[in-house]
Amino acid sequence: GAVVSQHPSRVICKSGTSVKIECRSLDFQATTMFWYRQFPKQSLMLMATSNEGSKATYEQGVEKDKFLINHASLTLSTLTVTSAHPEDSSFYICSAADRSYGYTFGSGTRLTVV
Amino acid sequence: RKEVEQDPGPFNVPEGATVAFNCTYSNSASQSFFWYRQDCRKEPKLLMSVYSSGNEDGRFTAQLNRASQYISLLIRDSKLSDSATYLCVVTRNTGKLIFGQGTTLQVKP
Numbered sequence: 001g002a003v004v005s006q007h008p009s010r011v012i013c014k015s016g017t018s019v020k021i022e023c024r025s026l027d028f029q030a031t032t033m034f035w036y037r038q039f040p041k042q043s044l045m046l047m048a049t050s051n052e053g054s055k056a057t058y059e060q061g062v063e064k065d066k067f068l069i070n071h072a073s074l075t076l077s078t079l080t081v082t083s084a085h086p087e088d089s090s091f092y093i094c095s096a097a098d099r100s101y102g103y104t105f106g107s108g109t110r111l112t113v114v
Numbered sequence: 115r116k117e118v119e120q121d122p123g124p125f126n127v128p129e130g131a132t133v134a135f136n137c138t139y140s141n142s143a144s145q146s147f148f149w150y151r152q153d154c155r156k157e158p159k160l161l162m163s164v165y166s167s168g169n170e171d172g173r174f175t176a177q178l179n180r181a182s183q184y185i186s187l188l189i190r191d192s193k194l195s196d197s198a199t200y201l202c203v204v205t206r207n208t209g210k211l212i213f214g215q216g217t218t219l220q221v222k223p
Contacts, residue, residue: 043201044211105158
């Protein structure tokens with residue numbers, strides 16, 4: 001089946017620094033990648049949708065300058081949390097959409113900003 | 115109002131019990147419907163798709179009522195390994211997955 005590899009699985013960073021999260025589709029081409037954030041005891045909230053070769057579409061309330069998304073190839077999408085603050089601490093998950101495999105999720109990245 | 119609403123629970127049931135979860139969605143244009151399972155600190159995993167005709171997979175039965183905008187999941191003969199959070203998910207016509215808050219199930223021996 002389809003696999004999406006997400007790295008890192010866990011990261012701790014200092015306030016004010018930037019963190020990059022990568023999602024790679026290993027055996028299929030992901031033309032669309034969705035990025036979600038999940039706070040404790042809450043649901044996954046869609047942050048943005050990225051399509052290969054074009055600008056990401058952000059959901060209402062999500063700062064595009066803070067959460068930079070790059071989808072430069074059909075197998076790689078990255079989310080960079082810039083100038084991270086403690087309130088950005090969360091579980092970030094990507095999901096790749098493919099016509100054959102449906103939606104495949106990465107294993108998630110637990111970000112802690114100290 | 116949230117686009118997808120679920121009772122967060124928790125539902126605490128003994129092994130062997132039958133338990134039902136419900137979900138409502140507000141966007142009548144929603145196209146596809148799913149139940150996902152999420153274990154603590156893990157990514158969600160697809161449990162089953164949901165159709166108006168109803169579908170069954172072993173001990174799990176899902177049902178969709180488009181007129182009422184209501185989705186259900188029934189788990190029979192609960193196992194300890196069924197303990198998890200069950201997420202009701204709908205898609206918009208853009209293909210985006212919209213998640214409910216999730217319902218937590220704890221099956222006890």
